[in-house]
Amino acid sequence: MASDNTAMVEMAGGTEQIQPAHFAFDATDEAAIAMHVAKYPAGRQASAVLPLLYIAQERMRQTTGSAWLPVVAMDEVARRLDMPPIRVYEVATFYLMFNTTAIGTWHLQICTTTPCWLRGSDEVVSMCRAFTGIKGWGETSADGKFTMAEVECLGACVNAPMMQVNNDYYEDLDAASTRELLEALARGAPPPIGSMKHRQGSAPEGGPTTLTTIKA
């Protein structure tokens, strides 16, 4: 049942989503918003819609633990940019990086495009399903900690297979390192980002083999 601060809103497909009744940016957000809006000439503020949606989604993460865009937040972005709300909804529902329903604390965005698939993304997906109990894409674990999403190439194929967790990349995954990663996330202690084999960038395992000396 919705509380005084929430409302049930019917979403596409007939499902219902609990929507908060209030949303507000904080002082840090206001400074970032002013900086982004100032990049565009008068009357073209709508061009700042993507960064403002990011800021709103991060505000939700920080205040509720779930990075998503309730209707009231999208309406606030529309108001700030003098846009019809429907145009903001169109942008938010078009891009995969925006969530229009609440998600878990850790958003597991697993790349299954060909290079990651050839390098073992099936193992990564299976381990995520086994660890979290999540069966379908877009679902959240019963404990509210994890949401799984299938994504297309995230541009880190050189260290495939990989997944993005919230805003960070974890690369060179296999079943064991995926389990290690998930255990650390469940403890609320995410490991250092990047290669799970501790490669330097995309250099060979064991370290760079070329350009190893730098001339003065």
Ligand code: FES
């Ligand atoms: S195919 Fe997975 S990052 Fe490019």
